[in-house]
Amino acid sequence: MKINVFTDLRFTRSKTPTGVGKHILQMTRGLAADHSNEVCVLAARDQVGAEQRIPGQNELAGLPATILPLPWKAAEALWTVAGRPFADRWCDDIDWVYCPKNDFIPVRRTRVAVTIHGAAELDPAMPQSGTLGARLNRWRRRTAYRRMVEQGAVVLTVSEFLKGQVVDWFGADPERVVVVGNGVEAEFFHAAGQPIGMSGEPADRPFILCVGGLNYLDGGDRVLAAAHLLRRRLPDLRIIVAGCQHEQQMSRAVLELPNVTLLGYVTSDRLAPYMRDAVALLFPTRYETFGIAAAEAMAAGTPVVTCRSTAVPEVVGDAGIYVDPDHPEAIVEALMALQSQSGLRTELIACGRRRAQTYTWPACVARLQQSLERR
Numbered sequence: 001m002k003i004n005v006f007t008d009l010r011f012t013r014s015k016t017p018t019g020v021g022k023h024i025l026q027m028t029r030g031l032a033a034d035h036s037n038e039v040c041v042l043a044a045r046d047q048v049g050a051e052q053r054i055p056g057q058n059e060l061a062g063l064p065a066t067i068l069p070l071p072w073k074a075a076e077a078l079w080t081v082a083g084r085p086f087a088d089r090w091c092d093d094i095d096w097v098y099c100p101k102n103d104f105i106p107v108r109r110t111r112v113a114v115t116i117h118g119a120a121e122l123d124p125a126m127p128q129s130g131t132l133g134a135r136l137n138r139w140r141r142r143t144a145y146r147r148m149v150e151q152g153a154v155v156l157t158v159s160e161f162l163k164g165q166v167v168d169w170f171g172a173d174p175e176r177v178v179v180v181g182n183g184v185e186a187e188f189f190h191a192a193g194q195p196i197g198m199s200g201e202p203a204d205r206p207f208i209l210c211v212g213g214l215n216y217l218d219g220g221d222r223v224l225a226a227a228h229l230l231r232r233r234l235p236d237l238r239i240i241v242a243g244c245q246h247e248q249q250m251s252r253a254v255l256e257l258p259n260v261t262l263l264g265y266v267t268s269d270r271l272a273p274y275m276r277d278a279v280a281l282l283f284p285t286r287y288e289t290f291g292i293a294a295a296e297a298m299a300a301g302t303p304v305v306t307c308r309s310t311a312v313p314e315v316v317g318d319a320g321i322y323v324d325p326d327h328p329e330a331i332v333e334a335l336m337a338l339q340s341q342s343g344l345r346t347e348l349i350a351c352g353r354r355r356a357q358t359y360t361w362p363a364c365v366a367r368l369q370q371s372l373e374r375r
Contacts, residue, residue: 001372002094003031004066006042006087006105013058016244016265019182019292020117023158023364024100025059026183030365031098032063037369040064042091042105046071066091079106080144096372104144106151113372114152115180116145118162118289120217122169126287127216146170154371156180161311162289178371182290183361184299191272192301192353198273207238207261208335209278209302211271211293212285213245214262219284219307220250225328226282227257233332235259237339239282242266242274275300280338283312284325291315295359298352303345305334315359319352 005028011021012028032039041054043065049055054065068075068090078084088097088107097105098113105112119141120126121134128134149155149170155177157163163177197203214220227239242263254260266274275281281297283306291312294304304320306312313322321337323330338345 001036001096002038002040003096003098003372004040004042004091004094005031005063005098005100006103007099007101008072008103009041009043009047009054009058009060011101012060013055019290020101022185022292023115023117023182026361027100027180027365027368028060028063030361031369034365034369040066040091040094042066042068042087042097044068044070044072044075076103079104080140080147083147098368098372099148102144102148104148104151106147111153111375112151113154113156113368114148115156116148116162116166117158118165118287119145120287123165123287152176153375154178156368156371158182158290159311159314161314178367180364180367180371182292182295182359183364184292184295184356184359185268185272185361187268187272188275188296188299189356191276192299194273194276196277199277201240201274201277205238206236206279206339207240207277208280208282208305209274209297210239210241210282211243211296213243213247214241214250214254215245215247217285217287218243218245219286219325220247222284222325222328222331223282224250224253224257224260226284226331227260229328229332230335231257231259234335234339237279237335240274240278242271271296272300275302278302280305280321280335282331282335283307283320284323284331285309285312288312288315294320295356299356299359301349301353303338303348303352305331305338317351317355319348319355321348 007024012025031037041063052067054061083106086108087105088110096111100115121138149172166172210223212218239260244265275297280303283294288310294316297304306320307325321334323334
């Protein structure tokens with residue numbers, strides 16, 4: 001198959017890639033590695049170098065590129081408002097345009113496979129900001145998503161939960177919506193076989209790990225409430241937060257909590273030993289369309305303390321302890337159980353490692369490849 005991959009190349013040159021950035025990179029590389037495919041990147045004019053190539057510092061460098069004669073922002077605005085110009089005028093004789101990230105690209109003749117990773121701001125169950133900027137962003141997202149769903153020969157999502165939202169919100173045909181999922185980097189599977197202590201944290205100072213940041217959607221307020229109670233109930237147990245997506249008020253609150261440490265952004269090779277060494281991953285999220293941190297913890301052999309929110313039960317299954325995240329007592333009791341009941345911990349680790357085996361990038365790429373070949 002001849003496939004043009006259309007995406008925002010800023011997501012694959014970042015030194016602090018998000019889960020979406022990893023998805024773009026792994027899925028594009030996976031398609032390109034299949035010798036039955038001819039993969040080319042469809043790139044905006046302002047995202048390539050002077051030689052009309054993907055810049056060398058970009059993770060997709062080395063793949064051939066077709067250049068759109070429009071800068072990214074101008075193309076995005078034109079396509080959202082007018083649905084023109086058609087992009088396949090610059091990329092004739094291909095089988096698919098594949099969009100691995102929440103992007104609408106109008107075409108006239110070519111089949112399109114679009115990917116929706118989620119948008120909490122469109123979920124009526126989530127708090128909605130009333131500012132002009134927030135309202136405009138919701139309109140832009142809703143308009144782009146509706147056009148993506150209407151045009152896409154295949155609509156890809158990362159979970160059954162998100163598939164349900166796409167069907168409900170935009171009236172998508174369930175037969176055209178395919179769940180490809182997300183994968184876990186090899187570092188986390190490798191970490192499960194490593195000895196405790198590779199993170200460099202003191203062996204006599206146990207910790208639980210949180211990933212993402214202290215913000216509302218990630219349940220940062222719930223983490224802080226648990227930290228206050230832990231100071232009284234389990235004073236030797238620390239909370240380490242990996243990530244940089246902090247709301248200012250919550251990051252200031254950490255100054256009064258000596259049992260909470262903010263690591264900042266941590267690369268996968270460094271995060272994996274932290275996952276391995278943690279007593280548990282604390283994952284009190286409010287909105288997850290997959291829950292990659294939970295999958296990474298299970299792969300590394302670490303129990304997950306979480307809640308029955310959005311896509312979390314779909315990913316974690318019976319490999320975690322579910323609590324009411326708005327009751328810090330429930331969180332602390334779960335952590336105490338993990339420290340005192342070795343049998344429970346062993347059972348959860350074994351179950352999590354088995355479950356994590358299904359969350360690999362090759363499996364995700366195979367589902368994508370099959371969905372393209374069947375249409």
